[in-house]
Amino acid sequence: MDTIADTSRTDKRGRDTRSAIRKQALALFAERGYGAVSMRDIAEAAGIRQGAIYNHFAGKQDLLADLMISHLDRLLAALVRAVPAGGDPMRRLEAFASFHVGYHLDQPDDVVIADMELRSLEAGRRGAEVHALRDRYAGVLATILEDGRRTGRFQTPNAKVQAGALIAMMTGITVWSRDGAALTREAVTAHYVQMVMQSVGLIWPLGEEAGCSTAQ
Amino acid sequence: MDTIADTSRTDKRGRDTRSAIRKQALALFAERGYGAVSMRDIAEAAGIRQGAIYNHFAGKQDLLADLMISHLDRLLAALVRAVPAGGDPMRRLEAFASFHVGYHLDQPDDVVIADMELRSLEAGRRGAEVHALRDRYAGVLATILEDGRRTGRFQTPNAKVQAGALIAMMTGITVWSRDGAALTREAVTAHYVQMVMQSVGLIWPLGEEAGCSTAQ
DNA sequence: TCGTTATGAACGGTCGTTCATTCATCTATG
DNA sequence: CATAGATGAATGAACGACCGTTCATAACGA
Numbered sequence: 001m002d003t004i005a006d007t008s009r010t011d012k013r014g015r016d017t018r019s020a021i022r023k024q025a026l027a028l029f030a031e032r033g034y035g036a037v038s039m040r041d042i043a044e045a046a047g048i049r050q051g052a053i054y055n056h057f058a059g060k061q062d063l064l065a066d067l068m069i070s071h072l073d074r075l076l077a078a079l080v081r082a083v084p085a086g087g088d089p090m091r092r093l094e095a096f097a098s099f100h101v102g103y104h105l106d107q108p109d110d111v112v113i114a115d116m117e118l119r120s121l122e123a124g125r126r127g128a129e130v131h132a133l134r135d136r137y138a139g140v141l142a143t144i145l146e147d148g149r150r151t152g153r154f155q156t157p158n159a160k161v162q163a164g165a166l167i168a169m170m171t172g173i174t175v176w177s178r179d180g181a182a183l184t185r186e187a188v189t190a191h192y193v194q195m196v197m198q199s200v201g202l203i204w205p206l207g208e209e210a211g212c213s214t215a216q
Numbered sequence: 217m218d219t220i221a222d223t224s225r226t227d228k229r230g231r232d233t234r235s236a237i238r239k240q241a242l243a244l245f246a247e248r249g250y251g252a253v254s255m256r257d258i259a260e261a262a263g264i265r266q267g268a269i270y271n272h273f274a275g276k277q278d279l280l281a282d283l284m285i286s287h288l289d290r291l292l293a294a295l296v297r298a299v300p301a302g303g304d305p306m307r308r309l310e311a312f313a314s315f316h317v318g319y320h321l322d323q324p325d326d327v328v329i330a331d332m333e334l335r336s337l338e339a340g341r342r343g344a345e346v347h348a349l350r351d352r353y354a355g356v357l358a359t360i361l362e363d364g365r366r367t368g369r370f371q372t373p374n375a376k377v378q379a380g381a382l383i384a385m386m387t388g389i390t391v392w393s394r395d396g397a398a399l400t401r402e403a404v405t406a407h408y409v410q411m412v413m414q415s416v417g418l419i420w421p422l423g424e425e426a427g428c429s430t431a432q
Numbered sequence: 433t434c435g436t437t438a439t440g441a442a443c444g445g446t447c448g449t450t451c452a453t454t455c456a457t458c459t460a461t462g
Numbered sequence: 463c464a465t466a467g468a469t470g471a472a473t474g475a476a477c478g479a480c481c482g483t484t485c486a487t488a489a490c491g492a
Contacts, residue, residue, distance in 0.1 A: 017471080017472090033251065033335050033336065035249065035251025036251060036335075038448080039447080039448060039449080040446090040447085040448095049472065049473055050449090051450080051451085051472070051474070052473070054448095054449070054450080055472075059449075119249050120249065155410075155414060155420075157406065157407040157411075161399070161407050162407070162411060164388060164391070165408065168384055168385050168387065169381045169388070171384070172381060172383070172388075175380070175384065176380050183374075183377070187374075191373040191381075192381065194371075195381055198414055198416065198417050200414065201420075204371075204417075254480075254482080255481080255482060255483085256480085256481085264437095265438065266439090266482090267439060267484080268439075271438075276482065
């Protein structure tokens with residue numbers, strides 16, 4: 001009832017209307033924010049008229065929820081592929097940080113919606129699903145931190161708090177990455193990975209004879 | 217022309233209408249977001265009718281800009297009071313982190329507006345002013361980091377990048393601080409300070425004989 | 433009285449959504 | 463193959479609601 005049938009077929013002109021709506025809505029929501037985008041704007045960007053959207057989505061809220069959930073599904077699937085489930089916490093933390101930064105540099109629109117428009121998503125079944133997916137993502141990082149803390153390798157005060165803090169730090173990339181032309185993708189990733197690793201008390205980069213002096 | 221005369225006088229019932237509007241608008245914007253709050257909502261919360269708001273503010277945009285700028289003014293003034301302008305970068309960094317976390321725990325509504333509603337603020341004189349104030353704040357932290365890096369005490373890849381990252385990290389508090397009942401204010405602050413200090417490569421807390429082993 | 437503030441109706445717009453209708457395409461039948 | 467019905471998508475006008483803002487008017491403190 002929430003969503004129209006999920007089959008995305010192509011119409012006579014070879015366009016996939018449903019995908020076009022999603023694509024344009026994503027770009028517009030990310031650029032102006034949910035509240036500042038009208039269904040007419042989305043329709044125009046997608047090359048159709050206002051009424052046609054309702055053949056594919058139950059409404060504006062359904063469209064937003066669809067974008068968020070599909071983004072989070074893809075994000076979690078990619079995370080599982082990029083970060084080993086077990087093993088050395090240090091390597092897993094590095095993999096997580098590297099993955100998160102890379103994903104945010106590649107898909108800034110998806111990410112900014114899922115982060116900034118949570119308030120625009122009305123409570124309900126879909127809202128709860130979105131929050132559950134977000135919690136699952138943060139939970140992966142919290143588990144890594146907790147494993148590292150338990151084995152004495154990480155200097156972390158509280159795994160859950162730090163997971164939230166590190167995700168906030170790395171997600172902030174989307175705020176200033178517009179003018180990040182001065183830094184290459186590799187440099188940005190390396191900087192963030194270094195900060196994350198150091199934030200749990202590790203010496204980073206590995207192999208560097210960083211002074212251990214507690215000189216004040 | 218932007219704002220009505222700044223004199224905030226009390227009306228016959230002893231209330232300060234202008235302050236009431238600001239207070240209620242702040243709470244509503246923070247709770248629902250700028251776009252989801254109407255001038256009628258604000259008027260009702262402030263105990264007046266819709267038209268009366270325009271005796272005190274030129275419009276909805278002017279109201280938002282006023283809230284942001286006044287918040288940033290207070291934030292910067294408090295920052296200058298809390299963080300020494302010169303001296304040991306390590307102490308200044310600790311002071312900055314402690315101040316920032318404390319302020320965000322105390323004034324979550326002001327902070328969430330200045331961070332999340334930047335998109336809702338239309339460009340122009342006021343918008344530029346807001347951005348300038350935000351840059352000034354981040355600049356204070358960047359200077360501390362740069363001083364620490366230059367004197368070899370901080371292990372930081374790029375002061376400007378790290379300043380943005382640390383501010384994003386510490387500002388994320390407002391996202392989850394709703395359910396932070398499990399942690400005291402002091403504990404949260406200590407955790408964040410520790411993460412910040414460690415993120416620049418320092419051993420923290422001070423005086424702890426944390427292992428310096430680069431064991432992998 | 434004078435200046436400031438509050439009122440509440442009104443204005444022009446825009447919003448999300450609905451709906452009768454048209455149309456192109458697919459499928460089943462002869 | 464030809465035809466008729468079924469299906470789903472696109473249209474564009476319309477609806478009621480709400481938006482930010484204006485303004486003539488009234489009330490009230492100094």
